[in-house]
Amino acid sequence: MSVLASVRLIQEAAEAPGPTLSLDGLSVGPLVRTLVVVAIGVPLLYLVAKWTRRWVSQHMNLQAGLVAGKLVFYLGVTILVISTLREMGFSLAPLLGAAGVLGIALGFASQTSVSNVISGLFLIAERPFVVDDLIDVGGVLGRVMSIDTISVQLRTFDNRMVRIPNETLVKSQVINITRFPIRRVDVQVRVSLREDAARVRHILLEIADKNPLSLMEPKPIVVFERFGEYSMDFLLGVWTVQGNYLAIKNSIQEGIKERFEAEGIEIPVPRRTLDFGRETARLEAELLEEERRGSGEEAG
Amino acid sequence: MPESARLSIRPAAPDRLVVVSQEHPFHLPSHAEARVYVRIPLFVRVVASGSGSDELVLADVPSIVLSDTWWGTFTEGELAYWLTTTARSEVSDDLFLPHVAMCPFRFANRSEDALPVERFAVRVPHLTLFADGARMWTDEVRVRYAAAVEGSEIGFGGRAPAESPGAERVAPPRVPVRRRFHARTFGRLLGF
Numbered sequence: 001m002s003v004l005a006s007v008r009l010i011q012e013a014a015e016a017p018g019p020t021l022s023l024d025g026l027s028v029g030p031l032v033r034t035l036v037v038v039a040i041g042v043p044l045l046y047l048v049a050k051w052t053r054r055w056v057s058q059h060m061n062l063q064a065g066l067v068a069g070k071l072v073f074y075l076g077v078t079i080l081v082i083s084t085l086r087e088m089g090f091s092l093a094p095l096l097g098a099a100g101v102l103g104i105a106l107g108f109a110s111q112t113s114v115s116n117v118i119s120g121l122f123l124i125a126e127r128p129f130v131v132d133d134l135i136d137v138g139g140v141l142g143r144v145m146s147i148d149t150i151s152v153q154l155r156t157f158d159n160r161m162v163r164i165p166n167e168t169l170v171k172s173q174v175i176n177i178t179r180f181p182i183r184r185v186d187v188q189v190r191v192s193l194r195e196d197a198a199r200v201r202h203i204l205l206e207i208a209d210k211n212p213l214s215l216m217e218p219k220p221i222v223v224f225e226r227f228g229e230y231s232m233d234f235l236l237g238v239w240t241v242q243g244n245y246l247a248i249k250n251s252i253q254e255g256i257k258e259r260f261e262a263e264g265i266e267i268p269v270p271r272r273t274l275d276f277g278r279e280t281a282r283l284e285a286e287l288l289e290e291e292r293r294g295s296g297e298e299a300g
Numbered sequence: 301m302p303e304s305a306r307l308s309i310r311p312a313a314p315d316r317l318v319v320v321s322q323e324h325p326f327h328l329p330s331h332a333e334a335r336v337y338v339r340i341p342l343f344v345r346v347v348a349s350g351s352g353s354d355e356l357v358l359a360d361v362p363s364i365v366l367s368d369t370w371w372g373t374f375t376e377g378e379l380a381y382w383l384t385t386t387a388r389s390e391v392s393d394d395l396f397l398p399h400v401a402m403c404p405f406r407f408a409n410r411s412e413d414a415l416p417v418e419r420f421a422v423r424v425p426h427l428t429l430f431a432d433g434a435r436m437w438t439d440e441v442r443v444r445y446a447a448a449v450e451g452s453e454i455g456f457g458g459r460a461p462a463e464s465p466g467a468e469r470v471a472p473p474r475v476p477v478r479r480r481f482h483a484r485t486f487g488r489l490l491g492f
Contacts, residue, residue: 216369
């Protein structure tokens with residue numbers, strides 16, 4: 001047999017349809033293969049995605065693991081759909097042909113989503129924050145719950161869920177509050193203009209020194225910031241570890257109130273003079289008359 | 301509690317690094333060595349043990365409550381205890397108290413500049429405790445400073461100090477120690 005004849009025989013065998021079951025004239029071979037692909041492929045895909053997420057999380061970080069798992073899952077779904085369509089006899093050629101036109105249309109329609117996906121990759125590479133960090137994005141304060149393909153989800157302290165597109169995060173200022181292990185608590189303190197500023201500074205430093213949550217180093221600081229409208233304004237800065245931020249913020253301010261009261265240091269309140277226009281003179285006269293009557297009764 | 305159970309009270313070294321703030325800082329000249337002694341407040345451990353070898357630590361409390369401080373930089377480091385004391389060049393009997401252990405330090409300055417010894421870190425969890433009667437000692441700590449980025453080279457004697465060679469070992473290190481390692485030992489962190 002010539003080589004050409006052999007090749008022709010092999011080609012004809014490959015192109016011949018396989019054995020099929022026939023049920024009332026309906027061929028169910030491809031259907032069975034499709035069901036098998038789906039029945040095996042879907043659970044397998046979930047397992048592979050889960051394993052990928054776990055492996056990447058262990059070797060890199062949780063954030064990268066989440067994204068890797070999702071990428072594997074979506075890729076697997078795409079492969080499964082294509083395989084299923086082929087098994088069911090759909091030709092992909094027209095689809096591929098239309099994909100060019102569809103691609104352009106999808107490109108315009110999904111430019112925001114693609115931008116978010118790419119922004120997500122930048123976030124993974126740069127790592128301005130990770131899951132469980134406390135971040136402030138444009139005034140929205142919350143803990144990072146997940147860093148997904150196109151968005152980041154935060155949980156606010158009052159238990160609301162906030163979804164922020166990755167593109168927004170890349171373009172905005174993000175404050176990571178818990179990135180570093182220690183943090184300074186700043187307390188604004190106002191005292192009366194009559195007080196001794198040096199004595200106030202000394203007392204504030206003592207309060208910080210005695211607070212068990214305050215770190216010895218970095219040392220607490222007191223800064224005389226300004227003369228206010230009715231007060232001398234000080235800033236007391238006390239360092240603590242991240243976990244003690246709220247506790248020390250409460251205890252320091254309580255300590256200040258208690259110590260100022262014990263030392264007789266006045267925390268001023270603003271005073272206002274009210275002017276009622278033409279009525280002012282009449283009201284003043286009435287008040288003076290009442291005072292005069294009141295003092296007259298006391299004397300009598 | 302079963303009759304075979306025993307409660308014992310034992311000394312232990314503090315569970316965190318201790319930052320010693322010198323009351324009287326000194327400078328160690330280049331290529332010079334110094335041997336100083338620092339008193340470290342101890343912890344008190346209450347341990348329950350039965351007929352077997354298992355032990356349960358019921359309490360681990362400080363004999364003196366030390367303030368917290370941060371040893372490291374603003375971006376990384378560790379929580380430590382703050383101890384204001386004097387590193388002495390000699391020891392005398394009156395310095396020994398029931399709740400403190402005398403820790404001998406040997407500083408060696410291998411850099412080209414004088415080393416200001418104002419604050420230094422004592423890796424206390426790696427210390428072994430010894431008792432010589434009523435005197436508590438730790439093993440010797442050797443610190444070799446060479447202005448290296450990775451910090452000073454630190455080594456622990458593991459044996460009773462030369463001042464009390466017959467002292468009995470009463471507590472192992474909380475954290476087993478390698479023979480030598482590098483860690484930041486000197487410095488201070490400005491707050492603003």
